Amino acid sequence: MAILSFNPNRAIDLSGFTVPGALATFYDSGTSQERIVYSDPDCTLPHPSPLAADGAGVFPAVYDTGNGDVKVEVRTPDGVMLAGYPMDPAVIVDSDQIGAAAIQFDPTDDIPETNVQEAIERVQANMIQPLLDYGLGVTGNAPLLADIDGTGIASGIYRFGTDTAGTFPPGITAGLGGIVRVWRENSGSAIMVLVDPPGRRHWVRSFGSGSWNVWAYMMQSTDTAENAIWAAGSSTTPYTATPAGVRAGVAALAIGMGQTWTAMGRNVGQSYQNTTGRPIMVSIDYEGGNDDRVQVSANGSSWVTLSWRDSVVNFVVPPGHYYRLTSGQLAYWVELR
Structure with a gap:
């Protein structure tokens, strides 16, 4: 049902004075057909027609069935129409609802x-x-991507599954299922992040020049290597650094870390190769003559002289290099290795 609100609810003349006993008559909008209005919200108790205001010019609440617009006329008890009337249509407010x-x-x-x-x-x-x-705010399954190579994927969070086509990262198949996030700068530039649930690895690729580029992955804490790999320094596989690994790598090149001085049984006139895989230091004390030389070589054939007719010589030998004392009377030969 609806409550009929006609303005003013208090009958007032042009001088602003109330009109006690003013009379209101209701019609179907745009007609002279009187309309029954009611005193209760259920529209079961009809008002008299015309409806009289009280001694203060105030009308009681008026309810209508809400079937079409309503015209209102308000007159003085002598039958003179008050200014502002007839009001057609009058304002009707749904009494079954409140607020907004x-x-x-x-x-x-x-x-x-x-x-x-x-x-x-x-x-x-x-x-x-x-x-x-686009998968934001969902509590169930995110939308399924039909093709992860699609060039027009909107920004959002998706899932991939058995039915998803496209180019997956190495070792990843559609059947594994997982999450794909897409962040788009514009129609020609975007970033895609694919999460491999079993390994938790984040794979990333960019979109540009009309296609998706090759996959790369973000390093994670499990991407480590044995200390021996760091020490060898020959692997081209990327790894996350650990304090122990860095130490092993540095130790492989630094002289003195993990090395000890050792007396060596070396012979004058014979060449030796550093096969330790890291630099060593050699200290030789000898009594020299006119042609006594301490030498090193990268290949065992082309030699570089470090000392000539000295009594004590200390020198560094890189990994794989050769070294020798050509002649002289050897007193001691020690190496830090």
Whole structure:
């Protein structure tokens, strides 16, 4: 049902004085057909017609069935029409609703509702639904990507599964299932992140020049290597650094770390190769003559002289290099290795 609100609820003349006993008559809008109005919200107790105001010019509440607009005429007890009347149509408020739900307005294509409360709810739904379409805010399954190589994938969070086509990272298949996040700068630039649930690895690739580039992955804590690999320094596989690994790598090149001085049984005139895989230091004490030389070589044939006719010589030998004392009387030969 509806409550009829006609302005003013208190009958007032042009001088602003109330009109005690003013009379209100109700009609179907645009006609002279009197309309039955009621004193109760259920529209079961009809008002008399005309409806009289009290001694203060105030009319009681008027209810209507809400079937069509209503015209209102208010006159003095002598039958003179008050200024502002007839009012056609009068304002009708739905008595079954309150607040925003009772305020009516014209619908639109995007918001077909006709009152503020329902329109607010529609606006919220209109805002949230696109987010749900792209996996944001969902509590169930994210949308399934049909093809991860699609060039027009909108920004959002998706899932891939058995039915998903496209180019997957090495070792990843559609059947594994997982999450794909897409962040788009514009139609020609985007980033895709694929999460491999079993390994938790994050694979990343960019979009540009009309296609997706090759996959790369973000390093994670499990991407480590044995200390021996760091020490060898020959692997081209990327690894995350650990303190122990860095120490092993540095120790492989630094002289003194993990090495000890050792007396060596070396012979004068014979060449030796550093096969330790890291630099060593050699200290030789000898009694030299005119042609006594301490030499090193990268290949065992082309020699570089470090000392000639010295009594004590200390020198570094890189990994794989050769070294020798050509002649002389050897007193001691020690190496830090």
